[in-house]
Amino acid sequence: MERDVRGIVFDLRKYSVHDGPGIRTTVFLKGCPLSCLWCHNPESQSFWPELLHRPSACIGCGACIAACPEKALAPSPDGGVVLDRKRCILCGACCRACVADALEMAGKSLSVAEVMATVREDVLFYDQSGGGVTFSGGEPLSQPVFLAALLRACRGEEISTAVDTSGYAPSETLLAVAELADLFLYDLKHMDSRRHEEVAGVPNELILENARLLSERNVPLWIRIPLIPGINDDEKNLCDTGAFVATLQSVRKVSLLPYHPSGRDKYRKIGRAYALSSLTTPSSEEMERAVELLSRSGLSVMIGG
Ligand code: SF4
Numbered sequence: 001m002e003r004d005v006r007g008i009v010f011d012l013r014k015y016s017v018h019d020g021p022g023i024r025t026t027v028f029l030k031g032c033p034l035s036c037l038w039c040h041n042p043e044s045q046s047f048w049p050e051l052l053h054r055p056s057a058c059i060g061c062g063a064c065i066a067a068c069p070e071k072a073l074a075p076s077p078d079g080g081v082v083l084d085r086k087r088c089i090l091c092g093a094c095c096r097a098c099v100a101d102a103l104e105m106a107g108k109s110l111s112v113a114e115v116m117a118t119v120r121e122d123v124l125f126y127d128q129s130g131g132g133v134t135f136s137g138g139e140p141l142s143q144p145v146f147l148a149a150l151l152r153a154c155r156g157e158e159i160s161t162a163v164d165t166s167g168y169a170p171s172e173t174l175l176a177v178a179e180l181a182d183l184f185l186y187d188l189k190h191m192d193s194r195r196h197e198e199v200a201g202v203p204n205e206l207i208l209e210n211a212r213l214l215s216e217r218n219v220p221l222w223i224r225i226p227l228i229p230g231i232n233d234d235e236k237n238l239c240d241t242g243a244f245v246a247t248l249q250s251v252r253k254v255s256l257l258p259y260h261p262s263g264r265d266k267y268r269k270i271g272r273a274y275a276l277s278s279l280t281t282p283s284s285e286e287m288e289r290a291v292e293l294l295s296r297s298g299l300s301v302m303i304g305g
């Protein structure tokens with residue numbers, strides 16, 4: 001039964017107003033083939049569950065140490081615990097033992113029926129606001145069977161859907177999903193393929209080709225461009241991005257999203273270094289300049305959302 005199809009979900013966020021029109025529930029699917037340096041959901045990148053450790057919340061009770069079957073946790077000199085990730089087998093026993101939410105597992109296996117039970121709770125809000133459900137990630141197209149089953153379930157219940165994607169997926173997968181979704185939120189990060197690979201881990205030819213294919217089929221697109229200082233905010237890249245977007249016929253909205261270091265703390269929680277630690281949010285003048293450069297091809301560009 002399709003309602004029993006399972007996937008790995010790392011978050012389910014209700015009352016979202018930034019992931020498409022109206023009030024939405026956003027379902028975050030875990031796993032992404034990209035590795036953007038500025039990713040604010042680093043726990044979304046791995047296809048497997050990960051243990052998040054938040055020492056600032058720890059009350060030093062030691063319950064996790066007693067619960068761990070692998071001796072991966074030990075007392076730390078500051079009264080908390082240290083985690084040896086090499087020993088950890090991701091069993092989750094410490095998360096269940098921790099009353100302070102200092103240890104948490106990112107990513108769990110959910111069925112279509114389980115996701116839909118949460119999604120269904122807010123149908124009234126979707127109907128009143130013109131909202132619905134957004135499938136985000138990670139890269140939702142990396143779990144195509146689960147994603148397609150979720151989209152079919154939403155369609156069966158007349159719930160509007162959006163897919164928030166990097167566009168980096170086999171074209172057949174993308175086009176099959178496009179038959180089931182009402183809207184694509186489509187990210188464009190850099191127009192130069194070599195630079196795209198340096199900062200996001202993969203080249204961009206497939207992403208640009210997939211955007212063209214969606215446009216040719218008149219699939220509604222909201223283009224989202226993150227503005228990352230020193231990475232994609234130069235004049236040439238912004239003019240090239242605007243010129244490319246202007247060739248797409250099915251674009252309903254173009255948004256410029258300012259870089260924000262909000263994900264920095266999450267890198268610490270999963271034991272990874274953050275590569276952009278000195279970067280700050282672009283000023284309003286820098287945002288306006290970027291809008292002007294993107295708009296030179298005749299686009300109407302909004303900041304945020
Ligand atoms: S997830 Fe399991 S193995 Fe890993 S630290 Fe927690 S209890 Fe130990």
Ligand code: SF4
Binds near residue numbers: 059064081098103
């Ligand atoms: S169970 Fe939680 S609060 Fe207690 S020592 Fe472990 S991490 Fe800290």
